[in-house]
Amino acid sequence: MRRKHLLGAQRPVAHQLSVFTYGGVMTISKPVFDRLGLCLWIVGFLVTALLAQLSLDTRSVVFVYRNGAEAFVAGRPLYNVQLEMGYLYAPAFAAFYSPLLALGHHLGDVVWRAICFGVLMLAVLRQVRKLGGHDLNWLLSFGLVLALPMALGAIRNGQATILLTGACWLLTMSALEGRRAETFLWASLAIIAKPTAIVMMLLVAALRPRLIPVLASALLVVLVIPYAFAPLGYINDQYRDFFQMLVSMAVDRSGPFEPADFTSVFASAGYPIPERDATTVRVITALMTLSAVLWFDRKVERGPAGLAIFVLAAFYMCVFNPRVEPNTYAMIAVPAGVAIALLWREEREGALRVALATALVLDGMTGVFFHIHEFFNPWLRPIVVVVIVCTITWEFWARSRDDVPGSGPFAHS
Numbered sequence: 001m002r003r004k005h006l007l008g009a010q011r012p013v014a015h016q017l018s019v020f021t022y023g024g025v026m027t028i029s030k031p032v033f034d035r036l037g038l039c040l041w042i043v044g045f046l047v048t049a050l051l052a053q054l055s056l057d058t059r060s061v062v063f064v065y066r067n068g069a070e071a072f073v074a075g076r077p078l079y080n081v082q083l084e085m086g087y088l089y090a091p092a093f094a095a096f097y098s099p100l101l102a103l104g105h106h107l108g109d110v111v112w113r114a115i116c117f118g119v120l121m122l123a124v125l126r127q128v129r130k131l132g133g134h135d136l137n138w139l140l141s142f143g144l145v146l147a148l149p150m151a152l153g154a155i156r157n158g159q160a161t162i163l164l165t166g167a168c169w170l171l172t173m174s175a176l177e178g179r180r181a182e183t184f185l186w187a188s189l190a191i192i193a194k195p196t197a198i199v200m201m202l203l204v205a206a207l208r209p210r211l212i213p214v215l216a217s218a219l220l221v222v223l224v225i226p227y228a229f230a231p232l233g234y235i236n237d238q239y240r241d242f243f244q245m246l247v248s249m250a251v252d253r254s255g256p257f258e259p260a261d262f263t264s265v266f267a268s269a270g271y272p273i274p275e276r277d278a279t280t281v282r283v284i285t286a287l288m289t290l291s292a293v294l295w296f297d298r299k300v301e302r303g304p305a306g307l308a309i310f311v312l313a314a315f316y317m318c319v320f321n322p323r324v325e326p327n328t329y330a331m332i333a334v335p336a337g338v339a340i341a342l343l344w345r346e347e348r349e350g351a352l353r354v355a356l357a358t359a360l361v362l363d364g365m366t367g368v369f370f371h372i373h374e375f376f377n378p379w380l381r382p383i384v385v386v387v388i389v390c391t392i393t394w395e396f397w398a399r400s401r402d403d404v405p406g407s408g409p410f411a412h413s
Helices: 030-054 062-074 091-101 105-131 136-157 160-176 180-193 197-207 209-228 232-251 263-268 275-299 302-319 326-346 350-365 370-376 380-402
Strands: 017-021 024-028
Touching (some): 030 105, 030 136, 062 105, 105 326, 136 326, 136 350, 160 180, 160 197, 180 197
Antiparallel strands (some): 017 024
16 A cells, blocks of 8 residues: 555655755655666766776776787787686687777776676666556666665676676566567677676576577677687687686686685585585576576566566576676676665565665675675675575565456566
8 A cells, every 4th residue: 555645646655755954854856866876876887987097907807808808819828727817708708808909998998897887777777668667767766776885896897797787687688578689689798798698598598498599699609709800720729728717617616716606605604515515506596596487487577577587597697606706796786676676666565675675785885894895705795695586586476476467567468
């Protein structure tokens, strides 16, 4: 039941932001509040881009992409198989970033960040539009401001995770609508951004088997792209090193990398999980995720279904990815923020929606202060994300069952 405005008209309380002053209560107008989160999101990006320009390689991974592209252009090896650090992306990523070298380090950095940010924003805007209903500006604004603290670190670092998130999100929506050309485009961009996009592609293949040829073509094109820019023998050598490195990273867990997946919770408590047991958990969770995704696809209206599906996919790619790091959780931050905003808009279970929003914001804020970050890293983030996503999934499931078929925002159409 919605609360009534003082004048009698029904008005969502989510839009009323009151600030207590010495003279009473000042209410910020709806249009200002609707755009506040979007403005903060854009300002956050601009500030981080400016900070990156002032100190180009400080707290940034863009120099890794730049070094990989320079090595690709010069015909030097891309990978250090022994260290398993540095450039860890497919050869196609080096070819993709190579044109930015001509712009110089500073301008190339700006363009790279703008591409990543633009793809993610396109995905968010498209998703909000598909959710439909009232107050779309507020839904976008509030979802982004909730996601900002957790996503800001990856934005500051210029990580390809931002590009991966946008491409996988657009891939999900395009595939659910059966758009073959768009599915090919976003699948190609996602796999270029990071090899872990194969998880999203497998999920899409399970949802839409008729798109398997499109997804296979996208993967094949990404594998072939580097051959257009470098000699055959050189690319073959890079692929051999690349796949060897992927296999060694999956088998050997004794390197300097500290994962932030679900195993970090037990490792931080002094009870590390054997790799075989961790693999078993990942397989079981993958099957449970697939089952939930198939249910949402069949029972929930297309817009909310796409959001729920991508939330679950991003959740799996963060919490159950053995090579995940704290900033990788930016992938779940934005879709989770939009999902919480959607639940908030429905104005049910007020305490729950406040708890979810608070947990998402505070978890992101732990990275602001060094000592707090050191204490909570890397075990807190997977716990918080598990709680948030499981609650969101339950709420989507419960509300889709409560809605009259075809009438509610969660009902199948």
